[in-house]
Amino acid sequence: MTIEHEILVIAAKSYGLFYLIGLSVIVLAYTFWPSNKKPFERAAKSIMEDEDRPWQ
Amino acid sequence: MFNIHYRLERYSIRFAIGVLIVASIGGFVEIAPLFTIDETVESAPDMRVYTPLELAGRNIYIREGCYACHSQMIRTLRDEVERYGPYSLAAESQYDHPMLWGSKRTGPDLARIGGKYSDDWHVAHLNNPRDVVPPSVMPSYRWLGETELSRQDLVLDLKALQRLGVPYSEEMVTNATADAYGQAMPDSDEAEGVAERYGDATHIRDFDGNRQKVTELDALIAYLQILGRLTDAAYQNPALQKLGGPK
Amino acid sequence: MMVSQLTVGERQLALVLLILMAVWGLVMTLAGADGLFQAQGTLIFLYSLGGIFLVLSGYFLPPPAANREDRYYDDPTKAGIILAMIWALIAMFVGDWVAWLLAYPEMTFDAAWASFGRLRPVHTTGIIFGFGGNALIAASLHVVQRTSRARLPDQLSPWFVLFGYNLFCLLAVSGYLIGITQSKEYAEPEWYADIWLVVVWVTYFILYLRVLARRKEPHIYVANWYFMAFILVVAVLHIVNNLALPIAFNHVKSYSAFSGVQDAMTQWWYGHNAVAFFLTAGFLGMLYYFLPKRAERPIYSYRMSIIGFWGITFFYMWAGSHHLHYTALPTWVQTLGMTFSAMLLVPSWIAAGNALMTLNGAWHRVRDDATLRFMMVAAVFYGLSTFEGSFMAIRPVNALSHYTDWTIGHVHAGALGWVALITFGTIYSLVPWLWKKERMYSPKLVEVHFWLALAGVLIYVFAMWNSGIIQGLMWRTYDDAGTLAYSFVESMEAMHPYYIARAIGGLLFLIGTAVGSYNIWRTIRMPESAGVVETPVPEPAARPVLRSGE
Ligand code: HEM
Numbered sequence: 001m002t003i004e005h006e007i008l009v010i011a012a013k014s015y016g017l018f019y020l021i022g023l024s025v026i027v028l029a030y031t032f033w034p035s036n037k038k039p040f041e042r043a044a045k046s047i048m049e050d051e052d053r054p055w056q
Numbered sequence: 057m058f059n060i061h062y063r064l065e066r067y068s069i070r071f072a073i074g075v076l077i078v079a080s081i082g083g084f085v086e087i088a089p090l091f092t093i094d095e096t097v098e099s100a101p102d103m104r105v106y107t108p109l110e111l112a113g114r115n116i117y118i119r120e121g122c123y124a125c126h127s128q129m130i131r132t133l134r135d136e137v138e139r140y141g142p143y144s145l146a147a148e149s150q151y152d153h154p155m156l157w158g159s160k161r162t163g164p165d166l167a168r169i170g171g172k173y174s175d176d177w178h179v180a181h182l183n184n185p186r187d188v189v190p191p192s193v194m195p196s197y198r199w200l201g202e203t204e205l206s207r208q209d210l211v212l213d214l215k216a217l218q219r220l221g222v223p224y225s226e227e228m229v230t231n232a233t234a235d236a237y238g239q240a241m242p243d244s245d246e247a248e249g250v251a252e253r254y255g256d257a258t259h260i261r262d263f264d265g266n267r268q269k270v271t272e273l274d275a276l277i278a279y280l281q282i283l284g285r286l287t288d289a290a291y292q293n294p295a296l297q298k299l300g301g302p303k
Numbered sequence: 304m305m306v307s308q309l310t311v312g313e314r315q316l317a318l319v320l321l322i323l324m325a326v327w328g329l330v331m332t333l334a335g336a337d338g339l340f341q342a343q344g345t346l347i348f349l350y351s352l353g354g355i356f357l358v359l360s361g362y363f364l365p366p367p368a369a370n371r372e373d374r375y376y377d378d379p380t381k382a383g384i385i386l387a388m389i390w391a392l393i394a395m396f397v398g399d400w401v402a403w404l405l406a407y408p409e410m411t412f413d414a415a416w417a418s419f420g421r422l423r424p425v426h427t428t429g430i431i432f433g434f435g436g437n438a439l440i441a442a443s444l445h446v447v448q449r450t451s452r453a454r455l456p457d458q459l460s461p462w463f464v465l466f467g468y469n470l471f472c473l474l475a476v477s478g479y480l481i482g483i484t485q486s487k488e489y490a491e492p493e494w495y496a497d498i499w500l501v502v503v504w505v506t507y508f509i510l511y512l513r514v515l516a517r518r519k520e521p522h523i524y525v526a527n528w529y530f531m532a533f534i535l536v537v538a539v540l541h542i543v544n545n546l547a548l549p550i551a552f553n554h555v556k557s558y559s560a561f562s563g564v565q566d567a568m569t570q571w572w573y574g575h576n577a578v579a580f581f582l583t584a585g586f587l588g589m590l591y592y593f594l595p596k597r598a599e600r601p602i603y604s605y606r607m608s609i610i611g612f613w614g615i616t617f618f619y620m621w622a623g624s625h626h627l628h629y630t631a632l633p634t635w636v637q638t639l640g641m642t643f644s645a646m647l648l649v650p651s652w653i654a655a656g657n658a659l660m661t662l663n664g665a666w667h668r669v670r671d672d673a674t675l676r677f678m679m680v681a682a683v684f685y686g687l688s689t690f691e692g693s694f695m696a697i698r699p700v701n702a703l704s705h706y707t708d709w710t711i712g713h714v715h716a717g718a719l720g721w722v723a724l725i726t727f728g729t730i731y732s733l734v735p736w737l738w739k740k741e742r743m744y745s746p747k748l749v750e751v752h753f754w755l756a757l758a759g760v761l762i763y764v765f766a767m768w769n770s771g772i773i774q775g776l777m778w779r780t781y782d783d784a785g786t787l788a789y790s791f792v793e794s795m796e797a798m799h800p801y802y803i804a805r806a807i808g809g810l811l812f813l814i815g816t817a818v819g820s821y822n823i824w825r826t827i828r829m830p831e832s833a834g835v836v837e838t839p840v841p842e843p844a845a846r847p848v849l850r851s852g853e
Contacts, residue, residue: 020617027613031606040609043522044601047450047592053373055452055519071523072512075532075616076539115556118486121420121479131629133702135779138787146564146631154487154559155566157630161706162405164791186408191796193408195418209336212550216558220548 100147103287105222106279107254108210108236109270113279115213116272117156120197127158128167128283141168142290151222151286163194168284175263178277201264201273207236228253240264240274305378305462306361308371313459317358320463325351331495336553339483343474343495343555350470367458375448377737379461383441384730384737386469387434388820391723394429395813397422402806406799416480424479424491430718431489431581433472438726439585440465440507443530445733446592447511450527451518460510467503471496483555487570489577490544494557497545504541508534525608529588532616536580544573564631571626579619582717583685586725587615587654593729594658594678598668603660607653614650618643625696628705637698644696648689655686673746673753677728680757684720688713703779708798709771712764719760719812727752727819734826744825748818755815762808770801 030036106114117123130136130143137143144167149155173181177188182200185192210232218224228235231249238246242260250260263277284290306314328351331344403410404419411417444461448454455461475492478484484491492500511534515523547557561569595602602608624632624640659682662669669679691713695704704710731749735742743749777794781787 023613023617027610031609039522040605043524044595044605046520046522047524047526047595048599048601054375054448054454071528072508072531072535075528075535118484119482120415120418121423121484121486123486124420124423127706129630131702131705133629133779135781135787139778139791144631149563149567149631151562153562153566154485154570155563156486157567157627159488159626159706160710163795189792191792193405193795193802195404195408195411195420196413197418198413199415206337209550209554209556212554213556213558216548216550220558220560220562222562 100145100150100287100289103147103150103289104255105151105224105228106282106286107239107250107258108207108214108228108232109205109239109275110279110282111213111217112205112207112210112236112272113275113277114156116200116276117279122166123156123158125160125162125194126164126166127161128155128165129157130165130167136165137296140165141284142293142296145290145293147289148284148287151217153217153220153222166280166283170281170283170285175261175277175281176265178280179264179273182273182276197273199272200276201266201271203272205236205270205272205275207233207270210236225253236275237270239278240270241267305382306358307364308367308376308378309358309361309458309462311366313457314358314362317459317462318355318362321351321354321358325355327351331553334553336551337555339478339481339555340553342481343478343483346474346477347470350473354466372454374454375445376455376458376461377445379455379465380441380445380733381737383437383444383465384733384823386465387437387441387726387730388816388823390429390433390437390472391816392813392820394426394433395809395816397429398426399806399809399813401426402802402809406802406806415482421479421482424484425476427489428472428475428479428491431577432475433469435582435585435722435726436468436472437465438730439530439533439581439589440468442589442593442729442733443511443533443585445737446524446526446588447514447530450520450524450592451514452520453514453517455510456513456517460506464503464507464510467499467506471500471503474499478555485545485547485557485559487544487559488574490541490570490573493555494545494547494549495555497541497547501538501542504534504538508538524592525602525605525612526588526592528609528612529584529591532612533580533585533588536576536584536616540573540576540580544569567627567630568624568632568636572620572623575623575626576619578717579615579622582722583619584615586722587611589725589729590654590658590678590682593725593732594675594682595661597672597675597678597728597732598662598665600661600665603657603663607657611650611653611657614653615647618647618650622647622696625701628698628701641696641698644693648693651689651693652686655682655689658682658685673749674728674731674743676753677724677731677756680753681721681725681728684716684724684760688717688721691716703775704771707771707774707778708767708801709775712767712771715767716760716764719756719763723812723816724756724760727756730819730823734823738827738829739831740826740829744822744829748822752815752819752822755811755818759808759810759812759815762811763805764808766801766804766808770798770805773797773801 128144128149130140132143144157148167149157179201181188181194182197184196184198185194186196211229214224214229214232218229231253234246235250235253238244238248239250239258239260240263241247242262247260251258259278259281262274263281264271264273266274290296309317325348328344328346328348332341332348333344335341335344400411401419401422404422408419411419415421444455471492474496478492478496483493485493490497511531515527546560548560549557559566591602591608621643622640624636625644626640628637628641659679662675662679665675669675695701695709695713704713731743734740774794774797777789777797778787778791780789
């Protein structure tokens with residue numbers, strides 16, 4: 001049982017690290033992907049438009 | 057049209073699942089090992105469970121929100137050990153569903169309050185703290201001594217805890233109501249069973265000085281007087297010496 | 304009238320649901336093993352009965368116009384704003400009451416319900432769930448419709464969410480007063496209320512997804528990400544932390560499925576992430592929509608908002624254990640919590656910085672517009688309190704700060720400075736938009752509210768920093784003989800002046816909220832965009848008075 005606990009602890013610690021790095025890479029790639037630039041800029045501006053009623 | 061909607065919907069659900077996964081992994085990784093930790097926690101073979109009366113007192117402690125002002129967790133810091141006693145071990149709250157470690161010390165830590173004061177002191181203090189400690193900001197709990205303790209559900213309480221893994225025996229469960237009465241009525245027939253089931257060291261006495269009935273005050277004081285005394289493990293802990301040891 | 308906007312089918316379904324709820328309440332009342340369970344059942348019953356009368360009174364109104372689809376559905380948002388303000392008044396009043404109790408413990412009635420330990424959770428639940436939760440539901444329904452360019456898919460489910468949610472809050476708060484609590488901080492309500500919240504919350508989540516599924520805009524605007532994370536993660540946290548075994552199904556009492564260390568860790572995993580996903584993510588959703596709108600400038604960097612989002616979603620979950628430094632929790636878990644708490648500063652400051660940079664070039668607006676200033680100061684307090692939080696998560700710092708008033712000061716820098724101020728900014732923006740008024744009834748009173756609130760926060764937070772640090776130091780000071788220099792009671796006495804100061808700061812904040820409520824009320828009663836009313840003029844009876852939903 002102790003071994004099981006230790007394995008879990010090790011897994012928690014090391015897996016967490018890789019997971020953290022992997023996730024950061026994915027997020028950064030998504031954010032700075034050149035082709036995403038335009039949609040993002042559009043999105044930021046889109047809320048400024050008039051919004052009286054839903055689009056049909 | 058339908059097709060586009062369908063795809064959009066999938067997209068937002070996928071997004072939701074992404075959030076869920078990213079968010080839950082942290083919690084899972086952090087908590088999972090604690091559920092296998094039982095085996096590595098210090099063992100406390102001498103530890104006993106709460107008697108029904110003490111459990112009822114604990115539930116009053118919860119009900120009145122004492123935990124909002126009092127912690128029950130002495131940290132591994134020298135000044136805390138000197139002020140409150142040996143630091144708290146995980147084993148000491150192993151039967152606490154839920155734990156009452158607390159997060160704010162408007163009043164002092166109570167993890168080892170058991171035996172620090174007499175029952176009479178507690179009666180006076182809970183009745184009006186300012187009678188005993190003039191500058192105190194603790195509320196008065198005058199109604200506790202007047203309210204008869206409701207005992208009939210204690211069987212259900214013990215049964216629920218038993219199901220959650222607290223080692224109550226069948227006998228303890230069946231006799232819960234009588235034991236709660238007996239522990240606060242030392243001269244009654246019910247008193248004998250308490251020592252039999254929970255050990256000779258159990259406090260069997262009239263806690264609130266009112267012989268007529270078993271009150272909520274009886275239960276609460278019974279609980280306070282056992283805090284920190286369910287096991288000796290904390291006093292035996294060799295690591296304690298590094299922090300100066302108990303006073 | 305809210306009912307007039309429901310289709311006939313929805314009115315019928317509403318009745319069915321309310322009758323089911325009433326039956327549930329009745330069963331609890333009749334089968335309850337004790338007075339507590341019965342009282343809660345009766346509350347549910349009466350609440351549902353009220354709903355039934357409301358629906359019946361409008362049942363035969365003509366059905367809503369078929370062209371309703373080309374309007375957003377804002378009635379639930381309006382109701383949510385009003386409810387949020389009502390809860391704010393109640394919960395801040397109780398907050399100030401308990402604040403005075405810590406200075407003068409006899410300032411209460413000699414009754415169980417009026418003692419500190421029962422009132423304090425009324426304050427925390429009332430403010431976090433009552434005020435914060437209603438504001439979040441209201442704002443999120445507004446934002447998701449606008450950014451999706453789509454109307455809510457039906458008229459009934461938002462009302463179910465709102466009324467169901469407020470029933471939960473009422474059950475919780477009334478329960479504490481009569482002695483029902485699980486004692487888990489911010490998760491005090493007992494099992495039946497918890498189950499009810501799950502039902503409500505799942506409806507909320509599905510509603511949100513359904514709006515997104517109808518959206519005409521291909522990209523999901525970032526504010527919605529935050530709202531989604533808020534809804535979703537709160538659901539997970541709530542379910543896990545509240546796992547408990549009731550002693551019987553006709554009894555209020557339950558026992559937590561966890562005990563000792565596991566319970567502590569689960570509780571603070573919950574507690575900390577409730578701060579993260581309820582009090583941070585949800586309100587960042589507000590910030591990312593209403594701040595740009597009010598400043599009339601798009602968010603400074605959309606990319607930063609995305610990075611910030613994933614950072615917060617990821618890092619927060621690991622940080623809970625910083626609540627348990629030097630306790631019986633294994634050290635490695637404490638270290639993990641500390642490390643991630645430090646890293647949390649990055650996404651937090653990204654968000655705060657992004658907000659402030661958005662205002663760059665619009666400072667004249669901040670100067671002139673108290674509503675925008677509410678949001679700006681909120682962003683500043685968000686930055687400050689996340690910095691403070693990361694600092695307090697460092698183990699040696701925590702050794703001093705934990706258990707003291709410093710924590711309370713930190714909580715309220717976030718709660719008053721960030722949560723309440725961003726909410727007031729949002730509400731002041733929304734009220735004129737939704738009720739179709741040119742502006743708030745009195746911009747001057749918005750200004751008054753702003754300064755009262757700011758003064759209140761500053762007094763509160765400085766008082767608690769002082770008392771917390773003094774308290775922490777007194778507890779660990781040794782005299783020359785090597786013994787502890789101060790008794791506990793001496794440290795308690797030293798707090799007295801600070802507790803008075805805090806209570807005064809809280810009173811100012813509360814007065815500000817009252818002024819705001821009055822202003823909002825008067826704005827709602829103003830004629831629709833019909834010029835400017837400067838001084839309080841009584842409403843002439845002839846003028847059409849607009850009520851929510853008409
Ligand atoms: C009029 C304004 C307010 C006053 C006077 C006030 C007062 C208080 C007081 C006296 C306490 C108990 C502190 C103690 O036990 O020593 C408290 C706790 C708390 N309040 Fe407030 N409060 C106010 C507004 C708010 C707001 C707006 C929020 C959240 C959005 C909030 C969230 C909390 C929380 C989470 C706690 C528990 C802190 C902990 O256990 O660490 N409060 N408040």
